[in-house]
Amino acid sequence: DAGVIQSPRHEVTEMGQEVTLRCKPISGHNSLFWYRQTMMRGLELLIYFNNNVPIDDSGMPEDRFSAKMPNASFSTLKIQPSEPRDSAVYFCASSLPGSYEQYFGPGTRLTVT
Amino acid sequence: SQQGEEDPQALSIQEGENATMNCSYKTSINNLQWYRQNSGRGLVHLILIRSNEREKHSGRLRVTLDTSKKSSSLLITASRAADTASYFCASISGYALNFGKGTSLLVTP
Numbered sequence: 001d002a003g004v005i006q007s008p009r010h011e012v013t014e015m016g017q018e019v020t021l022r023c024k025p026i027s028g029h030n031s032l033f034w035y036r037q038t039m040m041r042g043l044e045l046l047i048y049f050n051n052n053v054p055i056d057d058s059g060m061p062e063d064r065f066s067a068k069m070p071n072a073s074f075s076t077l078k079i080q081p082s083e084p085r086d087s088a089v090y091f092c093a094s095s096l097p098g099s100y101e102q103y104f105g106p107g108t109r110l111t112v113t
Numbered sequence: 114s115q116q117g118e119e120d121p122q123a124l125s126i127q128e129g130e131n132a133t134m135n136c137s138y139k140t141s142i143n144n145l146q147w148y149r150q151n152s153g154r155g156l157v158h159l160i161l162i163r164s165n166e167r168e169k170h171s172g173r174l175r176v177t178l179d180t181s182k183k184s185s186s187l188l189i190t191a192s193r194a195a196d197t198a199s200y201f202c203a204s205i206s207g208y209a210l211n212f213g214k215g216t217s218l219l220v221t222p
Contacts (some may be wrong), residue, residue, distance in 0.1 A: 004155070023175050033210075042212060042213065042215070043212040046210075048208060049211065058211065091156070093153055093155075100144055100146065100210075102156075102158065102210060104148075104155035106154060106155045107154075
């Protein structure tokens with residue numbers, strides 16, 4: 001299995017631009033998580049999907065952030081418009097039904113100038 | 114929100130020595146997990162200990178859990194240079210993992 005796949009691995013964009021991060025979870029995993037990692041705040045859960053349905057989006061910073069999971073094999077995290085404070089590494093993780101162990105993707109390093 | 118807090122924030126040891134990292138958490142948990150993150154990579158699950166367990170071993174890893182003190186420790190024995198990484202504890206309540214800020218471990222040859 002290829003593991004959790006994220007794209008792009010690096011993204012540099014200017015303030016005000018739209019950014020879309022993509023994730024393909026491991027086949028058979030029914031839970032998907034988006035996290036953000038910064039030096040100041042560490043790892044923060046942004047949103048959690050179960051069976052493609054958003055269960056908890058309380059970690060989404062503000063309305064500029066949105067996430068979708070149109071099917072079991074694909075999710076997107078969109079930031080529109082982006083701001084310099086959004087610069088971080090964004091991780092996607094997935095887990096099997098009934099399992100607490102999460103498998104992380106390699107992350108997308110986002111830089112907003 | 115960050116629930117776990119690791120201690121120390123950074124640890125530097127020589128190969129062959131043991132490394133001990135501690136973690137505290139704030140609320141009741143179902144289980145606690147430890148993850149490793151190599152520089153520039155995603156997190157990798159190391160070990161899970163359930164709330165009714167006190168100690169668990171996996172290879173060179175030993176994890177303890179004290180629910181009365183809301184704390185856990187991770188011991189890596191006979192450390193190797195390849196163990197250099199950041200280590201995070203993650204408490205789970207329900208479905209969400211609450212990560213600490215991690216301990217950065219440097220193992221020098």
